[in-house]
Amino acid sequence: MTNKPIKMSANGVQVWYGDTHAIKDVSVDLEDRTVTAFIGPSGCGKSTFLRCLNRMNDTIDICRVEGDIHLDGQDIYDRRVDPVQLRARVGMVFQKPNPFPKSIYDNVAYGPRIHGLAPTRADLDQLVEEALRHAALWEEVKDRLTAPGTGLSGGQQQRLCIARAIATQPEVLLMDEPCSALDPIATGQVEELIANLTKDFCVAIVTHSMQQAARVSQRTAFFHLGNLVEYGETGQIFTNPVDKRTESYITGRIG
Numbered sequence: 001m002t003n004k005p006i007k008m009s010a011n012g013v014q015v016w017y018g019d020t021h022a023i024k025d026v027s028v029d030l031e032d033r034t035v036t037a038f039i040g041p042s043g044c045g046k047s048t049f050l051r052c053l054n055r056m057n058d059t060i061d062i063c064r065v066e067g068d069i070h071l072d073g074q075d076i077y078d079r080r081v082d083p084v085q086l087r088a089r090v091g092m093v094f095q096k097p098n099p100f101p102k103s104i105y106d107n108v109a110y111g112p113r114i115h116g117l118a119p120t121r122a123d124l125d126q127l128v129e130e131a132l133r134h135a136a137l138w139e140e141v142k143d144r145l146t147a148p149g150t151g152l153s154g155g156q157q158q159r160l161c162i163a164r165a166i167a168t169q170p171e172v173l174l175m176d177e178p179c180s181a182l183d184p185i186a187t188g189q190v191e192e193l194i195a196n197l198t199k200d201f202c203v204a205i206v207t208h209s210m211q212q213a214a215r216v217s218q219r220t221a222f223f224h225l226g227n228l229v230e231y232g233e234t235g236q237i238f239t240n241p242v243d244k245r246t247e248s249y250i251t252g253r254i255g
């Protein structure tokens, strides 16, 4: 571990979908201001585990989560925690860009409006501009803020979704294969953006691309059949894995 503080800490997490045991006793600490990549073969539970971190699995009826997950020492599954408030602190970006059918401005203003973060219109304007700048999109959209978000290119839409997620001033950003629907140029822009986000956020990203994990993350967690097999510095995982299963995956023998 480096000496960065721990932002989120998961201990003994188990997840079931009905009888399917999708996550088996997983414990992970996520460092602040660090990108942590979750990698592993299809169906190994990466997305399921990611969704535990902001209680998105609560929305799936047959899903049952056990174990402890803490954000800054607070149990996020405590009955007193409001999942909507939690998701403002632990934002999420999905595989397919999913802007709301609203203007570019309103997409970004949505969260701050719901959470009452901007008392005046000038405050809201400022928050929207900051989020769009932070998401490296401002220069491309500043003259068409009232145009629909759905009219942007795929890569711009994904950066808009990132702007929407950071507009509520979260502490953690979860990204579930955020580049899988993008072309290589848009992927490069989003990866560059992710690298910049590390300055301000704790980021966890699910990716199928080992090259992407190697490019954007400082720490990597390798999942296999619902188990966390290995977790460490990204460089070590890719060049000197301890577990045979990790080695098989990164050399392309399983997956």
Ligand SMILES: Nc1ncnc2c1ncn2[C@@H]1O[C@H](COP(=O)(O)OP(=O)(O)OP(=O)(O)O)[C@@H](O)[C@H]1O
Pocket (backbone or CB within 6 Å): 017, 020, 022, 040, 041, 042, 043, 044, 045, 046, 047, 048, 049, 060, 208
């Ligand atoms: N909504 C759901 N209902 C039932 N089972 C589910 C659901 N979501 C995931 N599962 C099951 O949980 C296991 C883990 O799936 P998950 O999507 O988390 O894996 P993953 O590693 O993210 O896969 P992929 O890389 O293909 O997206 C799989 O067996 C999957 O079929």
